[in-house]
Amino acid sequence: xxxxxxxxxxxxxxxxxxxxxxxxxxxxxxxxxxxxxxxxxxxxxxxxxxxxxxxxxxxxxxxxxxxxxxxxxxxxxxxxxxxxxxxxxxxxxxxxxxxxxxxxxxxxxxxxxxxxxxxxxxxxxxxxxxxxxxxxxxxxxxxxxxxxxxxxxxxxxxxxxxxxxxxxxxxxxxxxxxxxxxxxxxxxxxxxxxxxxxxxxxxxxxxxxxxxxxxxxxxxxxxxxxxxxxxxxxxxxxxxxxxxxxxxxxxxxxxxxxxxxxxxxxxxxxxxxxxxxxxxxxxxxxxxxxxxxxxxxxxxxxxxxxxxxxxxxxxxxxxxxxxxxxxxxxxxxxxxxxxxxxxxxxxxxxxxxxxxxxxxxxxxxxxxxxxxxxxxxxxxxxxxxxxxxxxxxxxxxxxxxxx
Amino acid sequence: xxxxxxxxxxxxxxxxxxxxxxxxxxxxxxxxxxxxxxxxxxxxxxxxxxxxxxxxxxxxxxxxxxxxxxxxxxxxxxxxxxxxxxxxxxxxxxxxxxxxxxxxxxxxxxxxxxxxxxxxxxxxxxxxxxxxxxxxxxxxxxxxxxxxxxxxxxxxxxxxxxxxxxxxxxxxxxxxxxxxxxxxxxxxxxxxxxxxxxxxxxxxxxxxxxxxxxxxxxxxxxxxxxxxxxxxxxxxxxxxxxxxxxxxxxxxxxxxxxxxxxxxxxxxxxxxxxxxxxxxxxxxxxxxxxxxxxxxxxxxxxxxxxxxxxxxxxxxxxxxxxxxxxxxxxxxxxxxxxxxxxxxxxxxxxxxxxxxxxxxxxxxxxxxxxxxxxxxxxxxxxxxxxxxxxxxxxxxxxxxxxx
Numbered sequence: 001x002x003x004x005x006x007x008x009x010x011x012x013x014x015x016x017x018x019x020x021x022x023x024x025x026x027x028x029x030x031x032x033x034x035x036x037x038x039x040x041x042x043x044x045x046x047x048x049x050x051x052x053x054x055x056x057x058x059x060x061x062x063x064x065x066x067x068x069x070x071x072x073x074x075x076x077x078x079x080x081x082x083x084x085x086x087x088x089x090x091x092x093x094x095x096x097x098x099x100x101x102x103x104x105x106x107x108x109x110x111x112x113x114x115x116x117x118x119x120x121x122x123x124x125x126x127x128x129x130x131x132x133x134x135x136x137x138x139x140x141x142x143x144x145x146x147x148x149x150x151x152x153x154x155x156x157x158x159x160x161x162x163x164x165x166x167x168x169x170x171x172x173x174x175x176x177x178x179x180x181x182x183x184x185x186x187x188x189x190x191x192x193x194x195x196x197x198x199x200x201x202x203x204x205x206x207x208x209x210x211x212x213x214x215x216x217x218x219x220x221x222x223x224x225x226x227x228x229x230x231x232x233x234x235x236x237x238x239x240x241x242x243x244x245x246x247x248x249x250x251x252x253x254x255x256x257x258x259x260x261x262x263x264x265x266x267x268x269x270x271x272x273x274x275x276x277x278x279x280x281x282x283x284x285x286x287x288x289x290x291x292x293x294x295x296x297x298x299x300x301x302x303x304x305x306x307x308x309x310x311x312x313x314x315x316x317x318x319x320x321x322x323x324x325x326x327x328x329x330x331x332x333x334x335x336x337x338x339x340x341x342x343x344x345x346x347x348x349x350x351x352x353x354x355x356x357x358x359x360x361x362x363x364x365x366x367x368x369x370x371x372x373x374x375x376x377x378x379x380x381x382x383x384x385x386x387x388x389x390x391x392x393x394x395x396x397x398x399x400x401x402x403x
Numbered sequence: 404x405x406x407x408x409x410x411x412x413x414x415x416x417x418x419x420x421x422x423x424x425x426x427x428x429x430x431x432x433x434x435x436x437x438x439x440x441x442x443x444x445x446x447x448x449x450x451x452x453x454x455x456x457x458x459x460x461x462x463x464x465x466x467x468x469x470x471x472x473x474x475x476x477x478x479x480x481x482x483x484x485x486x487x488x489x490x491x492x493x494x495x496x497x498x499x500x501x502x503x504x505x506x507x508x509x510x511x512x513x514x515x516x517x518x519x520x521x522x523x524x525x526x527x528x529x530x531x532x533x534x535x536x537x538x539x540x541x542x543x544x545x546x547x548x549x550x551x552x553x554x555x556x557x558x559x560x561x562x563x564x565x566x567x568x569x570x571x572x573x574x575x576x577x578x579x580x581x582x583x584x585x586x587x588x589x590x591x592x593x594x595x596x597x598x599x600x601x602x603x604x605x606x607x608x609x610x611x612x613x614x615x616x617x618x619x620x621x622x623x624x625x626x627x628x629x630x631x632x633x634x635x636x637x638x639x640x641x642x643x644x645x646x647x648x649x650x651x652x653x654x655x656x657x658x659x660x661x662x663x664x665x666x667x668x669x670x671x672x673x674x675x676x677x678x679x680x681x682x683x684x685x686x687x688x689x690x691x692x693x694x695x696x697x698x699x700x701x702x703x704x705x706x707x708x709x710x711x712x713x714x715x716x717x718x719x720x721x722x723x724x725x726x727x728x729x730x731x732x733x734x735x736x737x738x739x740x741x742x743x744x745x746x747x748x749x750x751x752x753x754x755x756x757x758x759x760x761x762x763x764x765x766x767x768x769x770x771x772x773x774x775x776x777x778x779x780x781x782x783x784x785x786x787x788x789x790x791x792x793x794x795x796x797x798x799x800x801x802x803x804x805x806x
Contacts, residue, residue: 001574001610002668002675003522009678010671046467059458064449068652104507104685111684119406133681140682171404207404249471251690265405268413272405275412278536279543280683281514282507287654289689 015361016040023355030353036382037355038370041180041331043248045301051247055292067291071284073274075102079294083256086297091229094261101273102285104253106216109240111137112273113257114172117210118143122171127157128363129181129334134174147363155182155325156190166201172210173198178217178227181362181369182334183327185227195234211237217330219246219300222307225328235262238269243293248301254289306331309372309379316383320390331373334359338393342368348392352385418764419443426758439785440758441773444583444734446651448704454650458695470694474687476677478505482697486659489700494632497664504676505688507656509619512643514540515676516660517575520613521546525574530560531766532584532737537577550766558585558728559593571608576601581620581630584765584772585737586730588630598637614640620733622649622703625710628731638665641672646696651704657692709734712775712782719786723793734776737762741796745771751795755788
C-alpha cells in the first residue's frame with residue numbers, strides 16, 4: 001500500500017518553489033522583464049565553451065558504444081583521476097582516484113556521505129541559516145538533524161549554542177560554506193576552531209566524528225574574502241561538491257564526494273558510497289556528462305556578474321536602512337526584514353513585483369533571501385522597487401510614531 | 404561512525420563484475436578479439452543518429468542557461484508529455500504527463516516504485532531466475548524480497564509455488580519481462596493469470612497490491628514472439644523503463660516510471676516519487692539527456708543483431724546437446740550447465756576463453772547466462788570454443804561410463 005510517510009511530505013510544498021511559481025504566473029501577466037524574481041538559485045551565465053566543445057566531440061567523434069556505455073559504479077576511472085589531480089593541484093591534499101566518488105550533484109554527494117557515516121538514531125548537526133533540503137537528506141537516512149541557532153551578527157558558527165547541543169550521539173557535522181542562504185564564507189578562524197573542537201570530542205568520546213562540507217559555491221568567492229578549503233583543516237572531512245554553480249549546469253546533476261586522504265577510512269567510505277548507490281538504484285551519473293566535466297574541472301563560467309550584482313544590491317539596501325551581513329561569496333544575500341514577520345514583509349514586496357524568500361524555512365525567521373543570479377541590468381532596474389518598498393516601511397514607522 | 408551495513412555489502416562482489424574483470428585481464432594477455440566475453444549486458448550497437456543530432460543541437464543552438472538549467476523534480480514537463488504521448492500511441496493506455504516520473508534508468512525507477520508502495524516489513528515477491536540487484540533495491544527500502552523458484556521447463560511463472568508463498572504481507576510483485584537472465588518473455592496467458600490472481604487477492608485482503616514491471620528489454624523482442632504490454636492487463640501496475648538497451652546508452656542513466664492511468668493513486672504515486680528523490684538527494688536525471696531522449700522516444704537502435712546472434716547460438720548450443728529454453732527477446736540466453744555445479748562448468752569454460760556467468764546469484768543454480776551483445780562475427784568465432792567445451796564434457800561422460 002501507499003507509503004504514508006512520503007505521501008505526507010507532498011503537502012509541505014517548498015516556499016521557494018511556491019514563490020517561483022507565482023513569479024512565473026506574474027511574468028505571464030506583465031512580462032518576465034518586469035518581474036524581479038530573486039527566488040531561485042539558477043545560474044544566469046553560460047557554461048564554458050570548452051564544456052560544450054567536449055560534449056559535442058564526445059557525441060560525434062568517439063565510439064558511441066564506449067561513450068554511452070556503463071560507468072563503473074564509483075565513476076569513470078579517468079574522470080576520478082582528473083578530479084583528484086585537480087584537487088591535489090589546487091588544495092595540496094594528496095587526493096587519488098580512490099578518494100573520489102562521482103555523484104548527482106552536491107545533493108547526491110551529501111546524501112551518500114550521510115549514509116556512509118551514520119546509522120539510524122545518530123545525530124547530525126548543522127547551523128542556521130541552513131539549506132532546507134538538509135531535512136530530507138538527513139531524516140531519510142534515519143538519523144536526526146539538529147539545528148544550531150544562528151549568530152546573526154556574523155553568520156559564522158554560534159559556538160556557544162553548538163557546544164551546548166553537542167553530545168556523543170553526534171556522528172557528523174554538516175556545514176555549507178560559502179553559505180546558502182547567508183552568502184557568507186566560514187573564516188579560517190571559524191574552521192580552525194571547529195576542527196579543534198571536533199578533534200577534542202573525538203578523543204573524549206573515542207569515536208570518529210565526520211565533518212561533511214557541502215561546497216557547491218566553493219568557486220564563487222568575492223575579492224579579498226577569507227574562504228579556506230575546509231578539508232585542509234580536519235582529517236575526518238568529506239567534501240561534497242557540485243559543478244552546478246561553478247560551470248552553470250545545475251540541471252546536469254554532476255558532482256562528487258572527495259574524502260580527505262588523511263581520513264583513516266577514506267577508501268572504505270568511497271567503496272561504501274558505491275554500495276549506497278546500489279540500494280537506491282542510482283548507480284552513477286551519466287557517462288557523457290562525467291567525461292565532459294572532467295575536461296573542465298579547473299575552469300569556471302564567468303562568475304564575475306555575481307560580485308557586481310552583490311555590490312550594487314548591498315550598497316543600495318544598506319543605504320535604504322536594511323541590515324545585512326556583507327556576502328563573501330555565492331549569489332545570495334540575506335538581509336533582515338524591516339518587520340518581525342518576514343513572510344508579511346515578502347508579501348508586501350510582491351506589490352512592487354519583487355519576489356523575495358522569507359527565511360523561516362532556513363531556520364532564521366525575520367530574515368529574507370535574495371538570489372541575485374540575474375543580469376546586472378535587471379538588478380539595476382529592480383532598485384526603484386526596493387526604494388518604494390523601503391519608503392512604505394518609513395511611512396508605516398512614521399504613522400506608528402517610531403520614526 | 405562507519406555504517407556497518409553498507410561496509411558489509413562491499414565484501415560480496417558481484418560474480419558478473421569479477422568475471423568481467425577477469426575478461427579484461429585476459430584481453431590484455433591475448434587480445435580482446437580472442438576473449439569471448441559473454442558476461443556483461445552492455446549494448447553493442449550505436450545509439451540512433453537522431454539522438455546524437457538532438458544532443459548536439461541542444462548543446463550548440465539553444466540558450467545554454469535554459470538547456471542546462473534545473474529540471475523540475477518530476478522531470479521536464481515537455482519530456483513527460485512526449486513520453487506519455489508515445490506510450491498512449493503505442494499501447495493505447497491513457498497516459499498523461501501526470502503518470503510519468505523521470506528516473507536514472509530502470510534501476511532508479513524500480514527503487515522509487517518500491518519505496519512508494521511499501522513500508523519496512525512488507526514483502527515483495529519476484530520470480531527466479533531474477534536480476535540479482537533486486538536484492539539491494541528491495542532490501543534497502545526495509546521491505547523483504549521473496550523469491551519464487553523457477554519453472555525451468557518454460558521460465559514462465561511457477562504459479563504453484565507463487566500461490567503458496569503469497570500472503571497478506573505481500574504489497575508488491577516485481578516482474579521482469581523480457582527477462583534478464585532467461586531471455587524469455589511472459590506470455591499473454593501468464594500475465595492474464597497473474598493479473599487475475601492479484602485481483603482476487605486484492606479483494607480477499609482488502610488492500611492494493613502493486614505489480615511493478617521492470618521493462619528495460621521491452622523493445623528487444625524477437626519475431627513472432629508473444630510479449631504483450633504488461634500494464635494493459637492490471638490496474639495497479641507500475642511500469643519501470645530504461646532507454647539503456649533500446650537506444651544503446653546504458654551509461655546515460657535515463658528512464659521513467661509510468662503509473663497505469665487506471666490505478667486509483669496514479670498521480671499520487673508520481674508525486675511521491677518526487678519526494679522519495681528528495682530523500683536520496685537525487686532530484687532528477689540530467690536535463691540535456693531528458694530533452695534529447697524525448698525526441699527519440701519512439702526510435703530504437705538497430706537491435707536486429709541480437710536476434711541474429713541468438714539464432715546462431717541457440718542452434719549451435721542445442722546441437723551440441725545443451726538444454727535451453729529459446730529466448731523470446733533481450734540479448735541473453737540461459738542454458739543448463741552440463742554438470743550440476745554451474746560454477747565449475749563456467750570455470751572449465753575459461754580454458755577456451757569463453758567467459759560465461761553461473762546463475763547461482765540469479766536464483767537458478769545449475770544454469771548459466773550468456774550476454775550475446777557483441778558482433779555476429781565474434782559470436783561465430785566463439786563457436787569452436789563451445790565445440791571444444793562440449794567435447795570435453797563428452798569425454799568426461801564417456802570416461803565415467805554415462806555416455
